[in-house]
Amino acid sequence: MDRLLNQRQRALLLSAFAALALLAVTVAGFLLSDAAMVTDFSRKNLAPCLAYPFGTDWMGRDMLARTLTGLSLSIRIGVLTAAVSAVVALAVGTAAATLGRRVDAVLSWCIDLVMGIPHILLVILISLAFGKGFVGVVAGVALSHWTSLARLLRGEVLQLRSAPYVLTAEKLGRTRLQVARDHLLPHLLPQFLTGLILLFPHAILHEASVTFLGFGLSSEQPAIGVILSESMSYLTTGKWWLAFFPGLMLVATVALFALLGDRLRRILDPATIHQ
Amino acid sequence: MAHRLGFAGKKLLRMVLLLLGVSLAAFLLMSASPLDPLQTNVGQAALGTMSQEQIAQLEDYWGVNDPPLERYLGWLTDVLHGDLGTSLLYRVPVTQVLAERLKNSLWLMAAAWVLSGALGLLLGTVAAACRGRWPDRLIRGWCLLISSTPAFWLAILLLMVFSVWLGWLPIGLSAPIGAQASAVTLADRLRHAILPALTLSVTGLANMTLHTREKLCDVLESDYVLFARARGESTRSILWHHGLRNMALPAITLQFGSISEIFGGSVLVEQVFSYQGLGQCAVTAGLGSDLPLLLGVTVVSAALVFGGNLIADLLYGVVDPKIRARVRAYGRKGGA
Numbered sequence: 001m002d003r004l005l006n007q008r009q010r011a012l013l014l015s016a017f018a019a020l021a022l023l024a025v026t027v028a029g030f031l032l033s034d035a036a037m038v039t040d041f042s043r044k045n046l047a048p049c050l051a052y053p054f055g056t057d058w059m060g061r062d063m064l065a066r067t068l069t070g071l072s073l074s075i076r077i078g079v080l081t082a083a084v085s086a087v088v089a090l091a092v093g094t095a096a097a098t099l100g101r102r103v104d105a106v107l108s109w110c111i112d113l114v115m116g117i118p119h120i121l122l123v124i125l126i127s128l129a130f131g132k133g134f135v136g137v138v139a140g141v142a143l144s145h146w147t148s149l150a151r152l153l154r155g156e157v158l159q160l161r162s163a164p165y166v167l168t169a170e171k172l173g174r175t176r177l178q179v180a181r182d183h184l185l186p187h188l189l190p191q192f193l194t195g196l197i198l199l200f201p202h203a204i205l206h207e208a209s210v211t212f213l214g215f216g217l218s219s220e221q222p223a224i225g226v227i228l229s230e231s232m233s234y235l236t237t238g239k240w241w242l243a244f245f246p247g248l249m250l251v252a253t254v255a256l257f258a259l260l261g262d263r264l265r266r267i268l269d270p271a272t273i274h275q
Numbered sequence: 276m277a278h279r280l281g282f283a284g285k286k287l288l289r290m291v292l293l294l295l296g297v298s299l300a301a302f303l304l305m306s307a308s309p310l311d312p313l314q315t316n317v318g319q320a321a322l323g324t325m326s327q328e329q330i331a332q333l334e335d336y337w338g339v340n341d342p343p344l345e346r347y348l349g350w351l352t353d354v355l356h357g358d359l360g361t362s363l364l365y366r367v368p369v370t371q372v373l374a375e376r377l378k379n380s381l382w383l384m385a386a387a388w389v390l391s392g393a394l395g396l397l398l399g400t401v402a403a404a405c406r407g408r409w410p411d412r413l414i415r416g417w418c419l420l421i422s423s424t425p426a427f428w429l430a431i432l433l434l435m436v437f438s439v440w441l442g443w444l445p446i447g448l449s450a451p452i453g454a455q456a457s458a459v460t461l462a463d464r465l466r467h468a469i470l471p472a473l474t475l476s477v478t479g480l481a482n483m484t485l486h487t488r489e490k491l492c493d494v495l496e497s498d499y500v501l502f503a504r505a506r507g508e509s510t511r512s513i514l515w516h517h518g519l520r521n522m523a524l525p526a527i528t529l530q531f532g533s534i535s536e537i538f539g540g541s542v543l544v545e546q547v548f549s550y551q552g553l554g555q556c557a558v559t560a561g562l563g564s565d566l567p568l569l570l571g572v573t574v575v576s577a578a579l580v581f582g583g584n585l586i587a588d589l590l591y592g593v594v595d596p597k598i599r600a601r602v603r604a605y606g607r608k609g610g611a
Binding site for chain 1: 292293294296297300301303304305307308309310419420422423424425426427428431432434435439535536538539542543546547557558561562564569572573576577580581
């Protein structure tokens with residue numbers, strides 16, 4: 001097939017587009033956060049129309065502004081929690097792989113323990129321990145998502161440490177720090193980065209879910225979870241737009257993040273460099 | 276055989292230790308909570324009108340003043356005697372609440388587990404067999420879409436379409452509203468479980484499908500499949516004889532490992548459908564600071580997850596000929 005761009009270029013283009021779209025939503029939500037709070041009872045319960053593409057709710061708030069503000073909040077929380085999770089995963093993973101068998105056994109047991117409690121339940125428990133609210137949900141999501149990435153990085157480091165070129169470097173008298181910097185890091189970095197980006201979708205989904213259940217952000221904030229749980233009381237009266245559009249935008253955001261992570265993995269993965 | 280039993284015993288011991296760890300972690304997290312159970316359950320206004328003795332009595336009931344370690348040890352001793360404590364919200368033994376909720380949830384989760392596993396296997400096989408062509412693209416796109424969809428939003432959508440617009444299915448609960456427990460028929464229960472089970476299966480599908488596809492693609496690109504093709508075997512025969520066998524092991528791990536995800540999904544789905552199950556129980560207990568009940572739910576769900584992992588480990592020995600051969604060799608050596 002005669003293509004204009006090769007797969008790598010297309011992947012780059014697509015990830016740039018996804019990143020731009022997410023940035024646009026974040027900024028737009030930030031700017032619209034005041035508009036999202038405005039109540040106007042002269043325009044309440046409007047179905048989607050040209051002036052209000054997402055309709056308005058029972059207090060006459062513009063659902064488009066609320067949705068964008070909520071998404072912006074979700075993305076910012078997602079970035080924060082995913083970053084914390086990834087750093088924890090890196091620390092635990094490398095510690096388990098390098099600090100000897102006993103540390104490895106303890107840390108692996110901890111990973112098994114955290115993985116044994118269903119995710120949502122763990123986020124709920126941690127959120128309760130921190131008194132719910134913003135701090136609760138951030139702590140809950142950040143402290144529960146590191147396990148699988150930590151396990152992945154541990155395996156990777158273990159494998160690398162016994163790789164011939166690392167053993168050779170050690171025999172040649174390079175210090176551990178030099179080996180770590182010159183040989184381990186370049187290998188781990190792509191794994192770490194894609195792991196980090198693939199954590200975003202999970203983080204955002206879990207934040208929305210926990211907020212939806214009532215353990216997360218407080219109901220005054222226009223978070224997606226709050227919007228959707230409020231919409232539940234208006235379902236039977238046929239106000240479908242209260243749940244439909246905010247949820248759809250959430251799905252789009254999460255899908256964009258997942259796509260971004262997937263394409264970046266392809267770009268960073270040395271095995272697919274010539275495609 | 277002795278080897279197999281020893282292996283199972285070791286795994287079982289590890290599982291018990293992990294369960295202990297889970298209960299301790301959950302307990303510590305809950306007792307670290309700054310939320311006052313009196314405030315959440317009695318309310319500020321009611322507390323203001325109460326006398327000091329009444330408040331002290333309530334604090335005693337919710338166990339606010341006892342030191343956490345003492346409470347945990349007390350709880351643990353009771354558990355060893357088969358008593359999980361009394362639910363503070365429902366005022367009945369936790370075991371009773373859990374048994375009732377588990378009965379409702381288990382059907383839901385089992386149906387979703389089987390359905391998502393079987394469908395995932397099927398879709399993944401189809402995608403791998405047509406890799407690169409439109410069915411593959413369609414299935415992969417669909418997987419990306421549903422893995423990005425929050426379970427509760429999907430539940431809301433299905434509720435809107437099937438219950439509000441079309442009116443085919445009931446809008447919630449696990450039995451008709453107002454009916455007595457004895458009057459609820461199996462058909463009623465099934466009708467109430469259709470939508471929650473459907474939502475759960477759909478959300479659990481993506482992982483299995485993508486994984487199956489990935490593994491099968493690897494198998495189909497291998498030398499032995501090339502050889503099989505050269506021998507003139509049909510695609511169906513190759514998939515059946517070489518594909519499924521080689522991907523059975525990771526599929527087993529994945530499928531038994533998905534119990535945690537399914538339980539997590541059931542928390543959300545049951546909340547949306549007001550389905551009286553274990554997940555909804557966890558939310559109620561969490562919002563109402565009902566420590567014994569939430570602890571019970573956590574331990575039961577963790578036991579389900581660990582039990583799934585244990586079964587997967589044991590099935591490995593049954594399915595994988597390499598492990599079987601190793602066990603036999605070990606038995607001969609041990610017997611000689």
